[in-house]
Amino acid sequence: QVQLVESGGGLVQPGGSLRLSCAASGSIYAFKAMKWYRQAPGKERALVAAITGGGMITYADSVKGRFTISRDGAKNTIYLQMNRLKPEDTAVYYCNYERMFNLGDFWGQGTQVTVSS
Numbered sequence: 001q002v003q004l005v006e007s008g009g010g011l012v013q014p015g016g017s018l019r020l021s022c023a024a025s026g027s028i029y030a031f032k033a034m035k036w037y038r039q040a041p042g043k044e045r046a047l048v049a050a051i052t053g054g055g056m057i058t059y060a061d062s063v064k065g066r067f068t069i070s071r072d073g074a075k076n077t078i079y080l081q082m083n084r085l086k087p088e089d090t091a092v093y094y095c096n097y098e099r100m101f102n103l104g105d106f107w108g109q110g111t112q113v114t115v116s117s
Helices: none
Strands: 002-007 010-012 018-026 031-039 046-052 058-059 069-073 076-083 091-098 104-108 110-116
Touching: 002 091, 018 031, 018 110, 031 076, 046 069, 046 076, 046 110, 058 069, 069 091
Parallel strands: 010 110
Antiparallel strands: 002 018, 018 076, 031 046, 031 091, 046 058, 069 076, 091 104, 091 110
């Protein structure tokens, strides 16, 4: 099993910034990618950003130019720097760890991000 602990969520005004962290521990092997997803009330969970072991990065169109994903391999931690936040970014943000060879993927408990004045 892989345990994922997210932190850094909170309440921020429109235009503000937040930095999320996700630390992985446990059976860390066959690493393929770590990802951030979000789920707003009444909506399906959606991919926000992903980073692979080789450093390939993907963003949802809605966050390109505003969010930055990064990874500290030594700490098995990923980050999501969120700038110029909008009310529509309000959601629970989830961290995901994906193994290679279909060996499974794992989810964190989620952290709430609320963008409101």
